[in-house]
Amino acid sequence: VAGEKEQLRRSWDANAEAWCSAVRDDLIESRRTVTNAAIIAAVLEEKPGRVLDIGCGEGWLARRLSAAGATVTGFDASAPLIEAANRAGGGSFLALTYDDVAANPRSLGGPFDTMVANFSLLDDRAGDLLRSLRTVLAAEGRLIVQTTHPLAVAGEAYVDGWRTETFAGFPGEWPEAMPWYFRTVSSWWRLLLEAGFTVISLREPMYESRPMPASLLLLAG
Numbered sequence: 001v002a003g004e005k006e007q008l009r010r011s012w013d014a015n016a017e018a019w020c021s022a023v024r025d026d027l028i029e030s031r032r033t034v035t036n037a038a039i040i041a042a043v044l045e046e047k048p049g050r051v052l053d054i055g056c057g058e059g060w061l062a063r064r065l066s067a068a069g070a071t072v073t074g075f076d077a078s079a080p081l082i083e084a085a086n087r088a089g090g091g092s093f094l095a096l097t098y099d100d101v102a103a104n105p106r107s108l109g110g111p112f113d114t115m116v117a118n119f120s121l122l123d124d125r126a127g128d129l130l131r132s133l134r135t136v137l138a139a140e141g142r143l144i145v146q147t148t149h150p151l152a153v154a155g156e157a158y159v160d161g162w163r164t165e166t167f168a169g170f171p172g173e174w175p176e177a178m179p180w181y182f183r184t185v186s187s188w189w190r191l192l193l194e195a196g197f198t199v200i201s202l203r204e205p206m207y208e209s210r211p212m213p214a215s216l217l218l219l220a221g
């Protein structure tokens with residue numbers, strides 16, 4: 001299983017270029033039409049203050065939140081994505097893996113009022129990361145997680161486990177497939193509880209064009 005987590009992390013170096021253009025040229029329909037606005041609204045409703053962007057990628061969310069007045073620190077394992085984030089600005093961006101941060105959460109600075117993970121809790125050990133991040137969360141701080149909607153992506157088997165994303169449905173050239181860990185709705189809930197959080201609310205942002213959710217969005221404290 002360590003192999004899958006490692007391949008997952010590495011795929012974001014290989015796919016960094018394709019990812020940057022998918023995000024920056026707004027090529028992903030679910031993001032363009034639903035989930036970008038959903039995560040921004042969920043964070044801004046919490047009066048974000050000092051924000052930690054967990055697995056920030058090329059930094060689009062940090063840029064949007066800092067434009068709205070937040071002070072954003074982002075971290076991500078992918079050196080090319082962190083480079084792209086730093087070039088574009090809008091926050092302090094650190095090249096750190098989830099294991100680095102779990103071992104030493106204070107390397108991020110903090111405390112943080114709001115922590116946000118937008119489609120970035122992708123491995124089976126996310127609980128270790130979240131438990132350590134609680135130590136740099138302000139009193140009354142919030143964690144907001146957006147993820148693919150388990151029912152929408154389950155396919156044949158609604159059970160936790162490793163899957164593979166080939167990005168075949170995405171525009172551009174994606175050199176490496178990405179292993180990722182599927183969780184049911186109740187497993188997402190339990191992940192947060194076991195990391196010491198209380199789930200405050202759960203949203204299912206919907207497509208306007210069809211009666212299906214584009215994501216699952218959890219707010220925890």
Ligand SMILES: C[S@@+](CC[C@H](N)C(=O)[O-])C[C@H]1O[C@@H](n2cnc3c(N)ncnc32)[C@H](O)[C@@H]1O
Pocket residue numbers: 008009012023054055056057058059060061075076077078081096097098099117118119120121122
């Ligand atoms: C789908 S992208 C989302 C990026 C960004 N949050 C966004 O909304 O555009 C997932 C991100 O998680 C990061 N990631 C995955 N595993 C990681 C790990 N073990 N440590 C740090 N970052 C990781 C990847 O590098 C990638 O940038």
